[in-house]
Amino acid sequence: MSILSIDLGGTRLRAALYDEYFQQIARTETLTRADEGPKPVIERVLATAREVVPTGVNPRAIGMSTPGPLDARRGVVLHSFALPGWKDVPLTSIVSAAFGNAPTFAQNDGNVGPLAEYVLGAGQGCNPMLYLTISTGIGGGVIINGELFTGWSGHAAEPGHMQFHDEDGSVRRLEELASGTALGVLATRKLASYGGETRLRGLDVIDGKAVGTAAAAGDAFALSIVETAGRYLGLGLVNLLHLFSPQAVVVGGSVTQLGDLYFAPARAVIAERVLDPTFVPPNFIRMAHFGGDVCLIGAALHAQRESERV
Amino acid sequence: MSILSIDLGGTRLRAALYDEYFQQIARTETLTRADEGPKPVIERVLATAREVVPTGVNPRAIGMSTPGPLDARRGVVLHSFALPGWKDVPLTSIVSAAFGNAPTFAQNDGNVGPLAEYVLGAGQGCNPMLYLTISTGIGGGVIINGELFTGWSGHAAEPGHMQFHDEDGSVRRLEELASGTALGVLATRKLASYGGETRLRGLDVIDGKAVGTAAAAGDAFALSIVETAGRYLGLGLVNLLHLFSPQAVVVGGSVTQLGDLYFAPARAVIAERVLDPTFVPPNFIRMAHFGGDVCLIGAALHAQRESERV
Numbered sequence: 001m002s003i004l005s006i007d008l009g010g011t012r013l014r015a016a017l018y019d020e021y022f023q024q025i026a027r028t029e030t031l032t033r034a035d036e037g038p039k040p041v042i043e044r045v046l047a048t049a050r051e052v053v054p055t056g057v058n059p060r061a062i063g064m065s066t067p068g069p070l071d072a073r074r075g076v077v078l079h080s081f082a083l084p085g086w087k088d089v090p091l092t093s094i095v096s097a098a099f100g101n102a103p104t105f106a107q108n109d110g111n112v113g114p115l116a117e118y119v120l121g122a123g124q125g126c127n128p129m130l131y132l133t134i135s136t137g138i139g140g141g142v143i144i145n146g147e148l149f150t151g152w153s154g155h156a157a158e159p160g161h162m163q164f165h166d167e168d169g170s171v172r173r174l175e176e177l178a179s180g181t182a183l184g185v186l187a188t189r190k191l192a193s194y195g196g197e198t199r200l201r202g203l204d205v206i207d208g209k210a211v212g213t214a215a216a217a218g219d220a221f222a223l224s225i226v227e228t229a230g231r232y233l234g235l236g237l238v239n240l241l242h243l244f245s246p247q248a249v250v251v252g253g254s255v256t257q258l259g260d261l262y263f264a265p266a267r268a269v270i271a272e273r274v275l276d277p278t279f280v281p282p283n284f285i286r287m288a289h290f291g292g293d294v295c296l297i298g299a300a301l302h303a304q305r306e307s308e309r310v
Numbered sequence: 311m312s313i314l315s316i317d318l319g320g321t322r323l324r325a326a327l328y329d330e331y332f333q334q335i336a337r338t339e340t341l342t343r344a345d346e347g348p349k350p351v352i353e354r355v356l357a358t359a360r361e362v363v364p365t366g367v368n369p370r371a372i373g374m375s376t377p378g379p380l381d382a383r384r385g386v387v388l389h390s391f392a393l394p395g396w397k398d399v400p401l402t403s404i405v406s407a408a409f410g411n412a413p414t415f416a417q418n419d420g421n422v423g424p425l426a427e428y429v430l431g432a433g434q435g436c437n438p439m440l441y442l443t444i445s446t447g448i449g450g451g452v453i454i455n456g457e458l459f460t461g462w463s464g465h466a467a468e469p470g471h472m473q474f475h476d477e478d479g480s481v482r483r484l485e486e487l488a489s490g491t492a493l494g495v496l497a498t499r500k501l502a503s504y505g506g507e508t509r510l511r512g513l514d515v516i517d518g519k520a521v522g523t524a525a526a527a528g529d530a531f532a533l534s535i536v537e538t539a540g541r542y543l544g545l546g547l548v549n550l551l552h553l554f555s556p557q558a559v560v561v562g563g564s565v566t567q568l569g570d571l572y573f574a575p576a577r578a579v580i581a582e583r584v585l586d587p588t589f590v591p592p593n594f595i596r597m598a599h600f601g602g603d604v605c606l607i608g609a610a611l612h613a614q615r616e617s618e619r620v
Contacts, residue, residue: 069585069586069588078586078588126462127462128461128462142553144454144459149454150555151438151554151555151556152436152437152438152555152556152557152591153555153586153588153589153591154555155555155585155586155588155589156552156553156554156555157552157553157554157555158552158553158585159552159553161552161585162549162552162553163545163548163549163583164474164475165474165475165476165479166475167475167479168479169475169478169479171545171583235473235481238473239472239473239549240553242466242467242468242469242471242472243452243466243467243468243469243472243550243553243554244461244466244467244553245460245461245462245463245464245465245466245467246461246462247462273473273481275379275465275468275471276379276463276465278379278388278463278465279463279465281462281463
């Protein structure tokens with residue numbers, strides 16, 4: 001009664017075997033080496049998965065987490081920024097065939113994460129529940145009435161792709177304004193015109209990690225950058241509140257480690273701009289329960305549910 | 311087996327009686343005169359409703375459409391920009407008591423409209439279906455799996471309250487950028503710095519209607535204003551596509567009469583900025599089927615469904 005779960009990310013490839021109570025029986029991890037193109041990566045997916053499945057055993061179901069866009073109904077990776085060269089790859093058919101035709105279900109990483117947090121994590125029972133993963137980019141998804149909400153196309157929700165004019169009048173995506181990448185870009189752009197002292201000056205590369213480290217050490221310039229990004233996140237959350245009226249937003253990803261340096265400005269914007277305070281539930285922003293295994297457990301839960309639907 | 315429906319708007323008060331096939335048996339309409347305050351308006355609601363209900367008959371159920379915010383679960387109008395002086399008014403209890411304690415269900419006007427278009431109008435069977443009413447402001451709602459989606463607070467969705475920085479760097483709501491009111495405000499603001507000829511110059515009041523009339527007559531300045539508003543609508547639709555991935559957006563309200571002058575720029579922004587073309591279904595933007603009676607029929611449908619749930 002085991003479920004095989006495979007998390008195919010742009011950087012890391014993970015596989016795990018879960019029992020019927022979603023306890024992890026085995027787990028392994030390697031580098032995806034996505035730059036080698038689809039064929040070697042698919043072979044690596046199968047080899048990695050075989051490491052956690054005992055010889056002679058076929059899993060009852062297989063769940064896969066992949067970078068989007070994905071045709072989840074057919075299990076086909078349409079194309080992917082994170083997987084160069086992939087086009088219309090029938091991933092679930094390939095994996096299913098390698099494990100005794102076990103029913104195999106793929107879903108975007110942004111959609112299995114919320115399922116993990118809803119069923120077993122920080123957003124248990126919340127309806128609707130939003131999930132945001134804020135690191136290099138901003139991904140996420142929505143659970144409505146306990147089900148992944150993916151809309152007509154099967155590609156919703158993409159909260160990182162909400163678009164705004166920024167303060168300079170350009171239209172940008174939320175993930176260009178509030179992600180870890182955005183912290184680095186914003187700091188680099190504003191540093192030239194900043195007259196004061198900052199430990200970021202003179203660094204070869206100013207990335208989100210450098211800005212976060214400096215901000216945590218009290219660097220005024222870095223703090224102002226984190227605050228700006230946090231305020232943009234707040235504006236995104238105002239829109240999500242007005243559109244989905246969620247009971248909780250579960251946030252994960254490296255940027256969330258900045259804590260109140262990042263979330264206090266977001267909360268301030270929400271308080272300033274929400275249509276009505278009844279839109280904002282108590283304990284609205286919650287830190288994610290799962291770390292790096294969120295997509296493994298989420299894909300296993302997704303496979304469990306979908307296989308029972310068949 | 312009749313259903314009484316009451317549409318309490320900030321300007322107009324309508325009542326109608328529907329048979330079991332949602333055919334209109336009787337209908338009446340008067341002015342709300344909201345400035346007189348809650349007590350006279352509530353008396354007017356009851357008197358207007360009695361005009362369509364035969365003496366001695368009690369409707370099987372009563373549906374009400376009201377301006378928000380509303381506690382739909384308890385049928386209480388919390389407060390309302392459109393109904394001055396209203397605070398925590400137990401509207402459904404009052405109306406129910408006046409008609410033999412018939413089960414009575416109130417819902418925001420922005421939420422019953424989409425139900426009418428989903429069940430009997432331009433968005434039949436679309437999942438999800440979005441509805442936008444674009445006139446003085448921008449209201450609307452979402453149908454998911456055939457049900458009104460109102461979120462945790464019961465107040466979702468408020469698409470007119472999506473917020474953006476505008477081109478000048480101020481944060482504004484979508485309805486401040488793309489509604490009929492916005493057309494007038496934008497034209498007034500830009501006219502001073504416009505050097506060319508325009509029939510809007512010299513008008514005492516430049517409102518949305520004046521801008522629309524001038525644009526329809528080919529006035530270049532007015533056309534540029536309508537285009538700007540249409541592009542903001544497009545940006546709002548991009549965000550709604552990325553978040554809800556609807557199968558159709560049904561649009562109603564006076565501004566939609568501008569047709570392609572307004573929607574062509576919106577479609578252009580969608581084509582420019584959508585993450586993936588698979589997010590945009592064929593025949594995506596649809597003109598609403600119902601006009602002024604959309605809330606009457608929607609509130610009747612809502613009451614029918616809710617009364618069967620009890």
